[in-house]
Amino acid sequence: MSKTFPADSVGLVTPKRHFFDEPLPLDSGRELPSYEIVYETYGELNEDRSNAILVCHALSGDHHAAGYHSPDDRKPGWWETCIGPGKPSDTNRFFVVSSNNIGGCSGSTGPSSINPRNGKRYGPHFPIVTVADWVRSQARLADVLGISRWAAVIGGSLGAMQALQWAIDYPDRLRHAILIATAPKLSAQNIAFNEVARQAILSDPDFRDGYYMDHGVIPRRGLALARMLGHITYLSEDAMRAKFGRQPKGSSGKLSYSFDVDFQVESYLRYQGQSFVERFDANTYLLMTKALDYFDPAAKYDHDLSAALAHVQAKFLVISFTSDWRFSPARSREIVRALLDGDKSVTYAEIDSPHGHDAFLLPIPAYLDVLRAYLNRVAEESA
């Protein structure tokens, strides 16, 4: 069965993987004895290897950022709106690399992998990984790909934290850092939401102290709750009102007078929770939320973000969305201010959008225009 992909899609893509035999030291003091990273690439690396872009994924994302894995796929990669021929990350001009973070559940070494040191599944013993650990692992992937300097490292949310960490830890290895819908560290409220999500998973009897796979079960209830809660923070109040309001679930409009679903927003959340369980791993969810909580590059610099950014060489594009209450524009402006305080080059765009945090995944014209214009400039430098 053949199918034609849209002309502006990268079309059929096949994930690649690389096995790293060398141990990876981690911020926790532990190490991964060896590890595998699964990644995808779109477009062609040019001769002087100057046109490579690294895309970093967010909490529940993966390496499949663009195109299709099979002609039967109903959905393309998670950033199809941004990556492809003629799109902002123009694959006619850029070589785009998108890798799955270690600790993930989509192919890179993670909690469901076998620990080579004892032949057992890592499960709850998989080490806590940090944004800096991911960046360290991505730098090795860059070495393998022969990319000494990225034209840009780009990401949204937790992905943007990786781009920021790249600029700090490898100042001479990226020309641009593009940070979308992010924060220089989590607020107490952000951490609080993550903690409730973690407790939902940890307290699910089927979590079995993280050994659920060995018991052939899944902490479905906890993981679904975590996702439902996450979804509330991804949508703005206005977006929820526009999408659901108080619309009743059934056509009768009658209240159930039970704990069944009465309003559409309830059935939406239940569906989001249930479907997430089918594709995501609970141990990975715990790891990702902890990486978010721990991210705080200024901590080592006496909580002075400008000091943390003193040695960055990359030029920055920072984008925020007006109705994002998970990482509000004020949080992006903290980064912008710290960069300006250090006389760094930074472009800041605050995009008017009612879609909350999720906006970074959506085809919002003003947003894509900013990305396109900026990346067009990056491409011209690379040419």
Next chain:
Amino acid sequence: MSKTFPADSVGLVTPKRHFFDEPLPLDSGRELPSYEIVYETYGELNEDRSNAILVCHALSGDHHAAGYHSPDDRKPGWWETCIGPGKPSDTNRFFVVSSNNIGGCSGSTGPSSINPRNGKRYGPHFPIVTVADWVRSQARLADVLGISRWAAVIGGSLGAMQALQWAIDYPDRLRHAILIATAPKLSAQNIAFNEVARQAILSDPDFRDGYYMDHGVIPRRGLALARMLGHITYLSEDAMRAKFGRQPKGSSGKLSYSFDVDFQVESYLRYQGQSFVERFDANTYLLMTKALDYFDPAAKYDHDLSAALAHVQAKFLVISFTSDWRFSPARSREIVRALLDGDKSVTYAEIDSPHGHDAFLLPIPAYLDVLRAYLNRVAEESA
């Protein structure tokens, strides 16, 4: 062991209870065959019975609004800041009545009571109750107390919804309605938070379809999660930042690199969740959230709040708090606007406070001043 209570406290109080033998018809179409209401009173009813104030409690509140149940009590009632001699609800001038809502878990008939029709504990069979049902039951309590007209009905959050419903359903039975930190109906986001809380309880294996008491267990995990989540919505982001920031839990400041508590906000939430389980009932929590979700007095009037308020006779005081994101000032202004559209008497105060929704329970001077001034006027009318 004797103890002196503060001079501005009502001191030692003893809850009263009244058994209603007459069935209570409910909005659901079901009825309670009989029921008991537990309540407290502070101050003295004057001769013409014109100085009575009804205080309505919020989600996790109860009838114990002021004073102490025993000399050993560490804490007074939940609204001690507002009720007492010389306080805004001045018990030297007012007769204050505070009753526990049916469906509750503090003495009034609720899920843990015995259904007289079959001699079994109600458990999950306790009917869904609405704000209007509570008001109907409170009107009967007023009859018993010989109060044909309240000087004021007053409440915060879900309590304020009862005050609003009173004004709509019994226009000639209250002179004033005082609504604090509330909304004319829940938003999709409000409902979403409630739904996640309910799912946490319903999906806890120890919930046992609501028969947990018969099995001698408690859905501790689910109820704790629900409370943790609730607490995030009661505090403003600023309040959380001021209270916890990213302060580490231990004195070392070192990250645990585990799923243990790293930040103070995590241990605060865990504590709130655990201690709530000791004092609150899961079936009641479910009922209360559903009463919140269902509250929508305009629904019967083609979603026209002014029409719903067309026949109110009470004068209104509406108070909101700037940093309340559960029921923001904009939600209070919806009520104020609807009242003004109908040429009703309304005083509106938006109190500058960083404390989020919880502000309505706190001794904020500007807030207490507004209440005091307004209630002083009410008292003069009653004298």
